[in-house]
Amino acid sequence: MVFSSTLFLFYFLPGFFLLYFLVPTRLKNLVALVGSLGFYAWGGLNFLALFLASVVVNFVLIRFMDRAEGWQKRIYLIMSIVINVAMLFYFKYANFFLENASAVRQAVGGTPLTWEQVVLPIGISFFTFEKLTYTIDVYRGVNRPLKSFWDFMLYIMLFPKMIAGPIVRFHEIAGQLTDRRAFDTVDHKIAGLFRFAVGLAKKVLIANVLGQQADAIFAMVGGQAPDHIFGTTPAQVSPALAWLGALAYTFQIYFDFSGYSDMAIGLGRMMGFQFPENFNNPYVSRSITEFWQRWHITLGRWMRDYLYIPLGGNRVKTARLYANLWTVFILSGFWHGAAWNFIAWGAFHGLFLILDRLFLLRIYQRIGALSIIPTFLITVVGWVLFRAPTLTFALDYLKRMFAFSTVAGESLPYFTNEFWAALALAAVFSFMAALPRVERLELTLLADTHLRLRRAAVLSFTTAVLLLLSVSNIIGSSFNPFIYFRF
Structure with missing residues (x-):
């Protein structure tokens, strides 16, 4: 369920x-x-x-x-x-x-x-x-x-x-x-229902729409999708289409998983439980190190406290520290799935964590906010490893992304306005926290449980609208997976 x-x-x-x-x-x-x-x-x-x-x-x-x-x-x-x-x-x-x-x-x-x-x-x-x-x-x-x-x-x-x-x-x-009597208040219940509605909207209105097309593009590369989906053949999957599939999945997994976390936190709050935050705008990160402070926060803390620190943490010599980092993230990848592509995904992130400590952080500090771009591109490449059914498939997909030669049918096939709208919304909501004060405002809005009458009314109205839109979409669509259920 x-x-x-x-x-x-x-x-x-x-x-x-x-x-x-x-x-x-x-x-x-x-x-x-x-x-x-x-x-x-x-x-x-x-x-x-x-x-x-x-x-x-x-x-x-x-x-x-x-x-x-x-x-x-x-x-x-x-x-x-x-x-x-x-x-x-x-x-x-x-x-x-x-x-x-x-x-x-x-x-x-x-x-x-x-x-x-x-x-x-x-x-x-x-x-x-x-x-x-x-x-x-x-x-x-x-x-x-x-x-x-x-x-x-x-x-x-x-x-x-x-x-x-x-x-x-x-x-x-x-x-x-x-x-739980301290948290058993009307304000907590309203805030919890609002958080649930936000998560449901992220999942249904954005993640599902993007996921359906991401699945089709990845299937095309694997030669499994019927030609009529895009009116093209697997051999004609251009770099632009491959990048579009990777971007669609990049936003899908974020809005799917963070949406689930929002719903879980909201339901817990309605019951009087205060669950920890699990996401904090990971795609505005300026390094992979920062990405793992913002993505799946509870897993990162678990790995730090129960694996990394017992292995010696930052107290060991440099070579041992790098080995520990790599070990923890390879295990993190293996935790996500029993396949070589997940192990490769963990090793990939472990490598960039080491590179951050070696020299990347100093480069990122010099270029400031622009470091969001290379960090995001590294993340997108990593998600291809994560999404692919096998490591061989992932490497083939990455070759298509970086095959900059001209191929037949290079123009993008037709996508619905719903897909483009969902992609635009995903980009806006993923990166707007990079603007001054936006992230602070967002955190205040989601965490506030002492509501004045006007704010309670606004949250209630917004909740009703999001629930109405989400439920309408659920009734009219049969595509409704949850990515992390298999983990």
Whole structure:
């Protein structure tokens, strides 16, 4: 069940909030938990029992860990980490390693391996990260473990952030799991509904429109799309069309994923939870280093605190520091998907993080705001690696982007006005934060939860308009994927 589906918007969401707002405070966690289990069961019923069993095992191990001391405490920590990582490894990476082992075996003259493909449960990466967060935070003494198993299950399974984030660390909402009265106000609910409407509009009115054409262009390069889509053949995919496909995907993934995060944050706020921000205008970044401070912020912080710093952080020698950076971002790429193109995407970003430290940051400082341009182009190239079904496909696509010789049919094929309008809106909303004060105004608007009457009225009217436009689009369109659900 995706947030932009009619099932969620017309049935699940109204029914859930009607019950959630009507019950007394002591029952709100129960309603939230039952609703979250129902939400996940709709799309992942086959794996619900497995997920619940892993939650039970983690809760018991962490209770034992909290009571233990010395080496016994570390043993329980290791057991919890191994169980969670093993579960992620099996479901997400077993096929990848078996496929590569089979390919190696064939290359040396052996017979290919045969196995039953492992099905990937939705949201397992985010689910695993949050269990690891809870375990490590309790071990480090950042927070005491929850006394109630049901509160712990609610932290792990809370439906707004369960499938695609943001990654909420335990200490960030530990107090809210037991007492949300400070955030249970009309202003928070209005602000939350507005944030949800903004996210839904980003997803439906921009990401979906761009994504449909991006998919068609990438399929054309792969020779999979029927010729009549653009009235041209795969051999005639010009550099201009290849760049257009890459740009469409670049904006699609941002508005799709940030839209989901906005919706999750908005839903959480309506329930009294304060989730961390996950995006902050990443395409106005002036370096790849800054990009990763603005893109998928909760993942970047997780990687920093639970991987980069334990590896030594900035305290090690320069060569080791660069190796750590590269290691963390290769793992980040592998976390996104079990394929070589994701590993290449992580290594690509790791390389530019190293180049930033070596000399690029000094160059960018000299050219000022113009450094947004090379940073954005680097990002676009990276997204081709991310979007491509294979690494070979990605390299072929990049060759077409940078093949500046004239080819037959070089002029762009016909695109609808809706596509061009969505592309223009995407560019405007992506880069307008580069203007003075715009980013500050935007953050104030989205974060403000103390609303005067006039602002509350404006937000309510804007929310109604965005919801009306989005719902109309959803009803009239069958193209409605969520990119990050597969991670």
